[in-house]
Amino acid sequence: MSAAAILQSGRPDDTLVKGEYPLTRKDLAEIAGMIYSDAGIALNETKASLVYSRLSKRLRQIGLNSFRDYCDLVGSAAGADERREMLSFLTTNFTRFFRENHHFDHLRTVVLPDLLTRARAGGRVRIWSAGCSDGQEPYSIALTLLAMAPNVATMDIKILATDIDPKIIAQAKAGIYDGQSIETVDAAMRSKWFTQTPEKRWQVGDQVKQLISFKELNLMAQWPFRGPFDVIFCRNVVIYFDEPTQAKIWVRYADLLPVGGHLYIGHSERLSGEGKDRFENTAITTYRHKGRI
Known part of the structure; x- marks a missing residue:
């Protein structure tokens, strides 16, 4: 599901994950669009809880109050370093020696x-x-x-x-x-x-x-x-x-x-x-x- 499809699947302001920092459909769509553009990783609504669990910790660390503020940051030129941090947080790195x-x-x-x-x-x-x-x-x-x-x-x-x-x-x-x-x-x-x-x-x-x-x-x-x-x-x-x-x-x-x-x-x-x-x-x-x- 593309970022556009995420938005089309419901109202942009619908809350997908409730919590300390509510994650809306629009927030997820913007994050998904950036991750897809940067790394080819496709996120959809089924990944909303994963995105929340990994990035809510980051919001707390850097002192932001909402995912909307975070999207504004990583979408700006000034937030280029944080955008790379976002990719690190959302990348899965499970492995082991002689796996398979x-x-x-x-x-x-x-x-x-x-x-x-x-x-x-x-x-x-x-x-x-x-x-x-x-x-x-x-x-x-x-x-x-x-x-x-x-x-x-x-x-x-x-x-x-x-x-x-x-x-x-x-x-x-x-x-x-x-x-x-x-x-x-x-x-x-x-x-x-x-x-x-x-x-x-x-x-x-x-x-x-x-x-x-x-x-x-x-x-x-x-x-x-x-x-x-x-x-x-x-x-x-x-x-x-x-x-x-x-x-x-x-x-x-x-x-x-x-x-x-x-x-x-x-x-x-x-x-x-x-x-x-x-x-x-x-x-x-x-x-x-x-x-x-």
């Missing part, structure tokens, strides 16, 4: 053997984690590589990890996690590639970090690279986009993958549009690029 582990099994057994053979012969290998959140996905990729080839740092293999939120990218670069976060990391792997901090948290080792370049990137903007990438992970990201935006993203990924390159997506996501015709499904939410139609 069958993808990593497929990567290890089907994809990486040939890529490592190429790299050992002096070839180039590139992997992209798009929408990397706090880094657990790209670190899982790096750990998979290290388990197969401990000397991987001597090869031309690099992982690009991107996310729209600069705050979450900073967390990813730091690579520090609590014990619950790394429960899905094998004990031997944890012992070899992590160190424990005085605060009893877990720090990713430098040998893992050096394989990854973390960058801030808006998937809706121009991408400052041409590829090709041999593997793209984009899981549980495009689910937040509307169908036309999803279709464009799949085509853009296909353009960056060589024939035979692999794309991993989330369990709730489906390929669509022209991009769907350029991939073949080879395993659960796992696709191989078959070239242009």
Whole structure:
């Protein structure tokens, strides 16, 4: 549902969420319009409670009295920094190490053997984690590589990890996690590639970090690279986009993958549009690029 559709579905002054800061249909429509314009994320009335719960805390922090005041702020030139803060608050960053582990099994057994053979012969290998959140996905990729080839740092293999939120990218670069976060990391792997901090948290080792370049990137903007990438992970990201935006993203990924390159997506996501015709499904939410139609 677009911002205009939100307004058309009822009176602008209708209150969608009551509370300390009532959220009206007009407020939600303006916030939805900005988020869609900035990040391609589609919000509708079903997300009103989520928007309220996340942004009401922010209103309290910065001393505003209403969502109307907040909309005026983030819609102004003077509120550009706060508009970026709004995006951070509304972006979902749930992840974990080796999430949807069958993808990593497929990567290890089907994809990486040939890529490592190429790299050992002096070839180039590139992997992209798009929408990397706090880094657990790209670190899982790096750990998979290290388990197969401990000397991987001597090869031309690099992982690009991107996310729209600069705050979450900073967390990813730091690579520090609590014990619950790394429960899905094998004990031997944890012992070899992590160190424990005085605060009893877990720090990713430098040998893992050096394989990854973390960058801030808006998937809706121009991408400052041409590829090709041999593997793209984009899981549980495009689910937040509307169908036309999803279709464009799949085509853009296909353009960056060589024939035979692999794309991993989330369990709730489906390929669509022209991009769907350029991939073949080879395993659960796992696709191989078959070239242009």
